[in-house]
Amino acid sequence: MGVFLDSGFFLGLLHRKDTNYDSCKMKFKKISSGEFGLIFTSSYVISETATVILLRTHNNPITLKAFWELIYGRKKFIRIFESNPHINTLSWDIFMTHNQKAKKKKNYLSFVDSSNIAICRENGISNILAVDGDFDGYLNRL
Amino acid sequence: MAVIKTSNKEIIDQLQAKLTLQIGKRFTQQEIVDLCIEFAQENFEELINRASNIPRLTPQLADQILKEIDELAEVPYDLSLSSASEIDKDIYSL
Numbered sequence: 466m467g468v469f470l471d472s473g474f475f476l477g478l479l480h481r482k483d484t485n486y487d488s489c490k491m492k493f494k495k496i497s498s499g500e501f502g503l504i505f506t507s508s509y510v511i512s513e514t515a516t517v518i519l520l521r522t523h524n525n526p527i528t529l530k531a532f533w534e535l536i537y538g539r540k541k542f543i544r545i546f547e548s549n550p551h552i553n554t555l556s557w558d559i560f561m562t563h564n565q566k567a568k569k570k571k572n573y574l575s576f577v578d579s580s581n582i583a584i585c586r587e588n589g590i591s592n593i594l595a596v597d598g599d600f601d602g603y604l605n606r607l
Numbered sequence: 608m609a610v611i612k613t614s615n616k617e618i619i620d621q622l623q624a625k626l627t628l629q630i631g632k633r634f635t636q637q638e639i640v641d642l643c644i645e646f647a648q649e650n651f652e653e654l655i656n657r658a659s660n661i662p663r664l665t666p667q668l669a670d671q672i673l674k675e676i677d678e679l680a681e682v683p684y685d686l687s688l689s690s691a692s693e694i695d696k697d698i699y700s701l
Contacts (some may be wrong), residue, residue: 478676496664499665504664525682528679534661589652
């Protein structure tokens with residue numbers, strides 16, 4: 466049970482002009498039913514998402530504030546996993562193991578993505594909302 | 608063994624009485640606490656929900672959030688950085 470939200474999902478949800486907006490909106494409604502349990506993300510994902518929003522909106526404070534509201538403000542509904550040495554060690558193991566087998570750049574797994582897998586494994590979270598296939602084989606992508 | 612204080616001693620007494628009635632066997636309070644810990648471990652998500660003060664997402668809250676996001680449609684958005692793989696490119700130059 467449980468759903469982990471990745472950066473691509475937040476980005477797709479937060480702007481109608483994003484190519485993933487429609488599918489992210491649909492998935493957001495789906496998880497709001499509670500069918501998949503509680504909703505989680507991590508401080509790494511927040512860091513990554515905030516930075517990309519900054520870039521894509523050319524530093525528009527309104528969209529940044531909308532993101533902040535979802536995470537920490539009046540609209541908050543997400544449990545946030547903070548980084549810790551144990552998770553970092555597990556993430557590093559996944560990061561190294563996966564990338565040693567990756568033959569092409571497109572198959573590389575970022576450290577943040579590795580940490581998403583580590584956090585989900587450690588906390589029994591089986592589902593992820595992501596817009597790419599980086600987690601296929603590790604987690605169930607909704 | 609560590610000594611743990613609880614403000615819910617009465618609830619443990621009630622659980623002990625209910626379990627004895629239901630199962631027909633008397634559990635010690637230590638056994639009941641151990642069972643509760645085991646149950647919490649197996650239902651960790653629910654434990655997180657109780658321990659944190661963050662509300663659950665509901666269909667009503669989701670609609671409210673989506674309505675507010677709709678209002679951001681006019682904010683400039685750089686579509687040249689629109690695919691998921693571009694996210695990694697932006698940050699990691701992958």
